[in-house]
Amino acid sequence: MxxxxxxxxxxxxxxxxxxxxxxxxxxxxxxxxxxxxxxxxxxxxxxxxxxxxxxxxxxxxxxxxxxxxxxxxxxxxxxxxxxxxxxxxxxxxxxxxxxxxxxxxxxxxxxxxxxxxxxxxxxxxxxxxxxxxxxxxxxxxxxxxxxxxxxxxxxxxxxxxxxxxxxxxxxxxxxxxxxxxxxxxxxSVQEQFVGKATETLNIVERSNRITNFDQFREDCLGNARIVRALTKILENEERVQQCFENFENVIQVVDIFELDINFEEGNNAIIYEDKSQLLDITRLIRDSFYRSLINSREGIDEGI
Known part of the structure; x- marks a missing residue:
C-alpha cells in the first residue's frame, strides 16, 4: 500500500x-x-x-x-x-x-x-x-x-x-x-487459522503416512504455533499434497537430522507418539529441511 x-x-x-x-x-x-x-x-x-x-x-x-x-x-x-x-x-x-x-x-x-x-x-x-x-x-x-x-x-x-x-x-x-x-x-483470525489448519490436516490425512492421526490432529489444533504453521502451509496446497509422495526422502531426512521419529514396519508411515514430535513432523510437511547447493550444508528453514 x-x-x-x-x-x-x-x-x-x-x-x-x-x-x-x-x-x-x-x-x-x-x-x-x-x-x-x-x-x-x-x-x-x-x-x-x-x-x-x-x-x-x-x-x-x-x-x-x-x-x-x-x-x-x-x-x-x-x-x-x-x-x-x-x-x-x-x-x-x-x-x-x-x-x-x-x-x-x-x-x-x-x-x-x-x-x-x-x-x-x-x-x-x-x-x-x-x-x-x-x-x-x-x-x-x-x-x-x-x-x-x-x-x-x-x-x-x-x-x-x-x-x-x-x-x-x-x-x-x-x-x-x-x-x-x-x-x-x-x-479474531485465530478461529480462522484453525479452519485453515484443519484443511491442511485433511490433505495430509489422505496421504495415509501418519499413524494415530486423530491424536495428531487434536494435538496440532491445540498448539497455536503449529496451527499458524499449518495455516501458512496451505498457501501452497500443491506442496502439501506432495509432502509425502517421495517417502524415501522423508526417511532420509529423519536419519540425517536425527529426528526422534519412528516408522511402521516396512517404512510406509510415520508413527505419531506424542506432542514432542509436532514441530518436526510439521517441518517435514512443510519441506523445511534442506541441503545447500554449494557447500552441501544441511539446515532447517526456521519459518515456524
Missing amino acids: EIRPIIQMLDDPDKSIDVRLYFTRKRINNRYTSFSPSIEPELQKELVKIVRDALAEVVDKEQRNYSPVGTIDGVIEHCAVNGIDSFQEILRSMDEDVAIRRPITSEEIKKLNFYCLKIYIDNAEEMLIFRRVTKFNRLSKGMVGFFVNNDFKKLESDLLGIDKNIDLLVKNNEVLVMNHIALERIF
Missing part, C-alpha cells in the same frame, strides 16, 4: 475531511456491537493528526505479505480484506441504522475490544483505522478526579483511551498491518 499519497491527502487543506468514531465489542457467534458517539470538529482534527503522524513513522518501511507465523522487526505487512472472514460482519455493526448512538455504560466500556475511525475525504474516499481499546479502570481504592473552575470533581465512570498509535489501516480492500498481533486480536 502506498502510504505517502494518504499522508498528502490528510495534509491537503483543500480536502474536506469527515471523521466518525466507533467503539466495538465482540459478542458470541462472531457477532459485533458498535457504538457511534458524536465527536466535535476539533477532536476530529486531533484524530486525523494522530493517524497522519502514525503513518509518517512507517512511510519508508519495507512492506511484505502478511504471514500467520509472524513478522520481522522493522517490516510492516499487508493483506487483502477478502482474506478476513469477520471483516464484513464488523462493517455491518457500524451501519448507520445498526450502530448504537446512546451513551456507553460503564459495564459496556469494560467489554469493548477496539475502536475504528472512518475517515471520509471529499465525501468520497474512505479509509478505516483500527486500534485496540485502552481501558483505564478506576482505582480499587480511592478515586480519580479532575478540576473544573478550581472545584475538584470525582470521576464516576470508566475511561477509554485513544493514544498516538494505530494498528491497522484499511483502504481500497487492502489492510496495512502496523501491529501484527492486532490483526489477529481485532479480527
Whole structure:
C-alpha cells in the first residue's frame, strides 16, 4: 500500500475531511456491537493528526505479505480484506441504522475490544483505522478526579483511551498491518487459522503416512504455533499434497537430522507418539529441511 499519497491527502487543506468514531465489542457467534458517539470538529482534527503522524513513522518501511507465523522487526505487512472472514460482519455493526448512538455504560466500556475511525475525504474516499481499546479502570481504592473552575470533581465512570498509535489501516480492500498481533486480536483470525489448519490436516490425512492421526490432529489444533504453521502451509496446497509422495526422502531426512521419529514396519508411515514430535513432523510437511547447493550444508528453514 502506498502510504505517502494518504499522508498528502490528510495534509491537503483543500480536502474536506469527515471523521466518525466507533467503539466495538465482540459478542458470541462472531457477532459485533458498535457504538457511534458524536465527536466535535476539533477532536476530529486531533484524530486525523494522530493517524497522519502514525503513518509518517512507517512511510519508508519495507512492506511484505502478511504471514500467520509472524513478522520481522522493522517490516510492516499487508493483506487483502477478502482474506478476513469477520471483516464484513464488523462493517455491518457500524451501519448507520445498526450502530448504537446512546451513551456507553460503564459495564459496556469494560467489554469493548477496539475502536475504528472512518475517515471520509471529499465525501468520497474512505479509509478505516483500527486500534485496540485502552481501558483505564478506576482505582480499587480511592478515586480519580479532575478540576473544573478550581472545584475538584470525582470521576464516576470508566475511561477509554485513544493514544498516538494505530494498528491497522484499511483502504481500497487492502489492510496495512502496523501491529501484527492486532490483526489477529481485532479480527479474531485465530478461529480462522484453525479452519485453515484443519484443511491442511485433511490433505495430509489422505496421504495415509501418519499413524494415530486423530491424536495428531487434536494435538496440532491445540498448539497455536503449529496451527499458524499449518495455516501458512496451505498457501501452497500443491506442496502439501506432495509432502509425502517421495517417502524415501522423508526417511532420509529423519536419519540425517536425527529426528526422534519412528516408522511402521516396512517404512510406509510415520508413527505419531506424542506432542514432542509436532514441530518436526510439521517441518517435514512443510519441506523445511534442506541441503545447500554449494557447500552441501544441511539446515532447517526456521519459518515456524
